[in-house]
Amino acid sequence: MTREVPRPSWTPDSIPDQSGRLAVVTGANSGIGYVTARELARRGAHVVLACRSHERGRYAVERLRTEVPGARTELRMLDLADLKSIRDFAERWSHDRLDLLVNNAGVAMVPFSRTADGFESQFGINHLGTFALTGLLMPHLLAAPDPRVVTVSSEGQRFARFDMTNLNAERRYRTAFAYVQSKRANLYFAMELQRRAEAAGLRLRSMAVAPGLTRSNVLTGGANGTRGRVYGTLTRLLLRIAFRPTPAGAKSSLYASTVPGLPGGSYVVPDGPFQLRGEPVLRGRERAIQDSATARRLWVLSEQLTGVRYALPSEPPSGAR
Numbered sequence: 001m002t003r004e005v006p007r008p009s010w011t012p013d014s015i016p017d018q019s020g021r022l023a024v025v026t027g028a029n030s031g032i033g034y035v036t037a038r039e040l041a042r043r044g045a046h047v048v049l050a051c052r053s054h055e056r057g058r059y060a061v062e063r064l065r066t067e068v069p070g071a072r073t074e075l076r077m078l079d080l081a082d083l084k085s086i087r088d089f090a091e092r093w094s095h096d097r098l099d100l101l102v103n104n105a106g107v108a109m110v111p112f113s114r115t116a117d118g119f120e121s122q123f124g125i126n127h128l129g130t131f132a133l134t135g136l137l138m139p140h141l142l143a144a145p146d147p148r149v150v151t152v153s154s155e156g157q158r159f160a161r162f163d164m165t166n167l168n169a170e171r172r173y174r175t176a177f178a179y180v181q182s183k184r185a186n187l188y189f190a191m192e193l194q195r196r197a198e199a200a201g202l203r204l205r206s207m208a209v210a211p212g213l214t215r216s217n218v219l220t221g222g223a224n225g226t227r228g229r230v231y232g233t234l235t236r237l238l239l240r241i242a243f244r245p246t247p248a249g250a251k252s253s254l255y256a257s258t259v260p261g262l263p264g265g266s267y268v269v270p271d272g273p274f275q276l277r278g279e280p281v282l283r284g285r286e287r288a289i290q291d292s293a294t295a296r297r298l299w300v301l302s303e304q305l306t307g308v309r310y311a312l313p314s315e316p317p318s319g320a321r
Contacts, residue, residue, distance in 0.1 A: 009279050010251065012039040015258045019044035022095055022144075023257070026050040026078060026133070027105025029060040032152070032211055035250035036102055038064050040257065041071040050078040050089065050105070080105050080129025082116040083306060090136035097143040100257055103130040103151040103186075112173045119305070120169040122178045127185035128306055134193070135308040141204060148205045150256045151190040154183035155210045155269065157288065162188075164297060168305075185298060187267065187288045192295035194265040196310070205264035209252035212270040212278070255280040265289075 023040050027033040028049035041047045041064060049064075051057030057075045065071050076092070079085035106126040115124035134141075134149055141147040160180040165171075167185070169178060190208035197204040256268045267289060270278035288295075303309050 010255060012042070012247070012251075012254055015039060015043045015254060016260060017044055018258065021045040021099045022048075022097060023100035023102065024048045024050055024098060024137070025102040025104055026080065026130075027052075029053065029056040031246055032250045032253060033102070033104040034060055034064070035247050036104060036253045036257070037073070038068060038071075039250070039254055040100075041073055042068045043258070044072075045100070046072040046074075049073060049075050051075060052077070052079045052081075052105075078105075078133070079116075080125045080133065081121065083129075083132055084116070086129060086132045087136060089133070093137065093140055095140070097147075098137055098140040099144040099147055101134060101137060101141060101147075101149045102253055102257060103134065103149065104253065105129075106152065106182075109175050109179050111175070112169065120167075120173065120178060122182045123167050123169070123185065126179075126182035127189065128302060130186065131189055131302045132306040132308045134189075135306075135310045138310055142202065146203060146205075148207070148257060149190070149193060150253055151186050151206070151208050152253060153186040153190070153208045153210050153267075154180070155212060156180040157184040157187050157210070158286065160184035162288075162294060164294070164301070167298075167301070184288055187286065188291070188295040188298050189302070190267075191265060191289050192292070192299050195292060195295075196299075197264065205262070207256045207262065207264060207266040207268065209256045209267070209280075210269040211249035211252050213249075252280045 018040055021044070023045050025033050025037040025040070025047060028037040028047075029051040037047045037049050037060075049057055049060055051060065054075075054077060057077070061073050061075045064073055076089060077085070078089045107122055110121055113121045115121055117124065119128055130151060141149065157180055160183065161177070162181055162184050167181065187208050190206050193204075193206040197206060252268045252270065256262065256266060267283050267286060268280050269283045271281040
């Protein structure tokens with residue numbers, strides 16, 4: 001009887017040298033974003049931590065430089081809930097290119113609220129903010145020799161009933177529904193960006209990731225911090241019991257960001273049951289990956305809502321992946 005040889009686990013130590021690479025990680029002051037930024041810097045990348053809070057961002061940079069002496073990092077302000085902040089971030093970009101954009105920042109399961117531009121907050125921050133930022137940074141990405149865009153979705157997107165008529169809470173707001181719908185939008189966006197890049201013959205590679213159940217302040221910080229002591233206590237208990245440590249959750253983002261030869265359009269998820277935990281693998285069976293019609297409709301709507309138009313073909317040829 002032949003014993004199956006276990007597949008070696010992929011760890012941040014597997015990351016090849018990133019020297020000379022310039023990366024932006026949004027929401028990098030804590031959680032998965034911080035670990036992603038730290039490990040990229042550890043392998044030699046110049047990492048821009050794009051954060052909403054100057055105080056928390058400054059602390060993250062100081063912590064990172066302590067953990068990774070000699071790290072090349074910088075802090076820049078970015079609030080995905082405000083299109084003006086996104087435009088300011090892009091306009092103030094002072095480097096000659098951008099090799100890697102990790103769209104990590106987001107909110108989860110927050111009470112109903114609107115962004116500075118009037119969008120429902122989960123849809124507005126998780127999808128529209130990400131869409132606008134990527135589009136405005138596109139000239140800098142295309143100036144890089146091998147650019148990548150990695151967008152953090154969620155295993156929860158599999159449970160979304162994507163309603164194009166209620167993306168912005170036009171009729172009704174249900175917290176969990178709005179969250180998983182925004183994460184499905186992240187996956188649609190990543191796949192449609194890849195289709196359009198291929199149609200234009202661009203070198204850009206776009207991929208999406210799901211981190212799995214991960215301990216993060218996305219459920220306890222920000223707007224969720226106003227939900228009271230009982231919510232905070234129960235959520236922190238659930239995170240300790242059922243969710244895995246943050247470095248494990250960052251594996252998908254790091255894998256998608258650094259594995260040589262990874263094809264554009266990849267969806268990197270944990271290989272365990274329900275994509276909740278395990279080693280990063282590619283998953284191609286998601287309905288959203290193949291649903292190019294909905295992805296195109298969402299793209300057009302996102303351009304209309306944000307006023308950001310990509311310098312890419314508006315209609316990929318039929319049959320494009």
